[in-house]
Amino acid sequence: MTITSSRYVTAGSSQDRQDRRISPKPIQRIWHAAEPPFKGYQPLPTDGYARSSSGTVIVIDNGASLLRAGWAFDKSPRISYPAAVARYRDRKINRTVSYVGYNAFADATTRGQIRNAFEPGTNVVGNWDVMEGLLDYAFTGLGISAQDEGVGRPILMTEPVANLGYSRKTMTELLFECYSAPSIAYGIDSLFSYRFNGGHNGLVVSSSHTATHLIPVLDSKPVMSSATRLNWGGYQGADYLFKLLKLKYPTFPGKLTEYQTEAMVREHCYLSQDFDHEMTTFLDWSGLEDRDHVIQYPFTEQVVVEKSEEELARIADRKKESGRRLQEQAAKMRLEKLIRKEQTLEYYKELQQKLVDQTKKEIKRLLDDDEFKDESQLEKTIQDLEKSIRKARGKDVGGPENPEDEAEPSFPLLSVADEELDEVGIKEKRHQRLMKSGYEARVRAKAEKELERTRLAEEERLDNERREIDLEGWLEDRRAARQTLLQKIKERDRLKADLGNRKSLASQMRMKTLANLASDQPGKKRRRGGEDDNFGANDDDWGVYRTVAMGEHSEDEEEEDLGAGLKGVEAQLLKYDPTFTENSTLEAQSDWTQSLMHAFFRGPRPYDKESQQQAHQIHLNVERIRIPEVVFQPSIAGLDQAGIVDIVADITNHGFVNAQDRMSILGNIFLTGGNSMFAGFEERLRKELRAVLPVEAPISVQKARDPILDAWRGAAQWALASEVSQSFVTREEYQEKGAEYMKEHNLGNAVAP
Secondary structure (H helix, E strand, O other): OEOOOOOEEOOOOHHHHHHHHHOOOOOOOEEEOOOOOOOOOOOOOOOHHHHOOOOOOEEEEEOOOEEEEEEOOOOOOOEEEEOEEEEEEEOOOOEEEEEEHHHHHOOHHHHHOEEEOEOOOOOOEOOHHHHHHHHHHHHHHOOOOOOOOOOOOOEEEEEOOOOOHHHHHHHHHHHHHHOOOOEEEEEEHHHHHHHHOOOOOEEEEEEOOOOEEEEEEEOOEEOHHHOEEEOOOHHHHHHHHHHHHHHHOOOOOOOOOHHHHHHHHHHHOEOOOOHHHHHHHOOOOOOHHHHOEEEEOOOEOOOOOOOOHHHHHHHHHHHHHHHHHHHHHHHHHHHHHHHHHHHHHHHHHHHHHHOOOOOHHHHHHHHHHOOOOOHHHHHHHHHHHHHHHHHHHHOOOOOOOOHHHOOOOOOHHHHOOHHHOOHHHHHHHHHHHHHHHHHHHHHHHHHHHHHHHHHHHHHHHHHHHHHHHOHHHHHHHHHHHHHHHHHHHHHHHHHHHHHHOOOOHHHHHHHHHHHHHHOOOOOOOOOOOOOOOOOOOOHHHHHHHHHHHOOOOOOOOOOOOHHHHHHHHHHHHHHHOOOOOHHHOHHHHHOHHHOHHHHHHHOOOOOOOOOHHHHOEEEEOOHHHHHHHOOOOHHHHOOOOOOHHHHHHHHHHHOOOOHHHHHHHHOOEEEEOHHHOOEOHHHHHHHHHHHHOOOOOOOOEEEOOOOOOHHHHHHHHHHOOHHHHHHOEEHHHHHHHOOOOOOOOOOOOOOOO
16 A cells, blocks of 8 residues: 555554553654645635736745735735746647646646756846746736736835845846836845834844845844855755755665655754754653654555465475475485595595605696696695585484484495396495495594584683683683674675675676686687587586575585674673673674664664565654754854854944944844744744853844744835835836846845945
8 A cells, every 4th residue: 555644643543542551652653755735726816906006016025935926905925836937848738838836846747847946055046937937927816917018016026135236137127128017126035024023123133945144233224234144044954954864864765855855844853952962862762752753755565465374374384394305305415415525535535645655747647637736735625625524524414413322223235246236226225325324424423523522621621721810811802702703794794785786896796706607718708699608508507606605605614603603702701801791792782772873763663674664764863953953053064154143243243333232233133034933943042142142231032923924024014105115216217227226225235335
């Protein structure tokens, strides 16, 4: 099934609620990834145009995130939509179609063609074709018909602080030439919001979608010479979270999108009052269930058909019987292999004895016959075979546990020549020869075990003597041995993981080895239409796969039991090393309930690798406080700028000589903009400022009634004032003085001297 439910998942039945009371952990709360912000068909409120007159101002808050438009007499903007347009050629109707705002998120085709009017991460218009499409949609939504000669109404539009001259000039030309506006005026959104909330003297802190601006205001007039910008806003925060999640979950099967990360920042992040302390304790198991937020992406879970008890019993019996047969076959194969090895060893020892009294030429001939380079290679082969045989004898060879309790069998047919036996007798003779070899192998294995036990007992005695004489040195050796085993385990796990990735070096070397071993002429490139490939004609060819599967180790050299060896070393350290505790063991460190990385990646609950639901989950924990903290500590995100607290201190201490002005500014610090809506923003700013400013400084921090809409409402309120007509640039002034001409007022940018 594919998960498509909405807000979050909770238990719904009475049985679930009863389990919740019994269970030591609450039912896990899960949020679902944000869907594309498509709102479907929404009728546009076009009745405002009939209520307006030629002097009614059209108010447009031209934000980098959302464009809001309405009439000056409205209490709230009539239309609000993203500053995005999707335009492409529809082949079915053979026309170029455009989708504006939320409609651009209608389906995958439109989402793939979305273009934003602003340069990424800035509030500067970079795509004027998209900007024109946004304004067309806004004017149409306000009831202005395309048949009209122009909008016929004055336009008041917001612009960023220190807007580029070219951007304002192009916007002015667009409004006058394309829409025939009778007059236009520009203003700064944060100052409109400050005026709407009754501000006259203070410091405006506007943290919006693309940047954070701090503007001091005295006597209702901004001091633009002291205004400061921090290049961090909601867009940068969402992009930073996107990068963190990509780094945290590099193989995440779902698709992260921009609007999803924006929703995560908006719904799950908050300002920590003590960031350093909370970061050190955020992943503590106590309370992590509430702090860790789980974001669920759509998934398809495999449905497993449950079998009845009778079917399960039959399957278990079949597996048991199959396992028994496989064990018998494996025991027989091990015995046959051991016999072949012993025969080979005996042959090589006889060859070694032959070389004693031979000349160098004869020695070389004998070695070449068996493909040996020299006597040292023969000696090494004999040693390897002896080592391999000792290991094989230590394993089960198919006989009783105590060979001495087994009566010595008789094998009468072995002394009879084959010519004296019929076909059945020859077959029985081969069976007796195999049984005799197995019996002799068990006897030799018994002797080898006795020797091994004697050797281990002597090593243990010497080890105990050394521990009693030099405990510190013995402990250092144990610690070093433990580190060596840990490194081997880590290397083994890494090799297994690399072999699972076909692009890894280990996997590529494995395939190269396979190709070379399977080739009659290793290292020579094969050409199309060349010699026939006869790989597999010989049964020995298939040993290539066993060789490759074992990596660098041969088939005869089985992998050491690293886990058992590590447990033995750790048991010794637990007994004799007071600094080595149960929590220091690998088992304790591998326990997910003690793992900090598990808490970071998967939260306070176990992780099932086979579960598609858990594989499609994102856990937000430390990111919830890390993203908003950048405004106070930009260095967290690699931003080489001061935080807003340092900027406020610099503005008040160095920007104003008059102490009364400084007190007026600190007495009313005003927060506005969508990026200032994090929980705890006011308290954190007030706390940080109190720590760096003089004790006698009257610090007062307040937030806008609506940090998002107050900018538009303030602009509409200002547009209704009688004196604002002097701040509009008329069409006649535009034609006379050019598009660069602007008029200054108390809520807009100033002309640079």
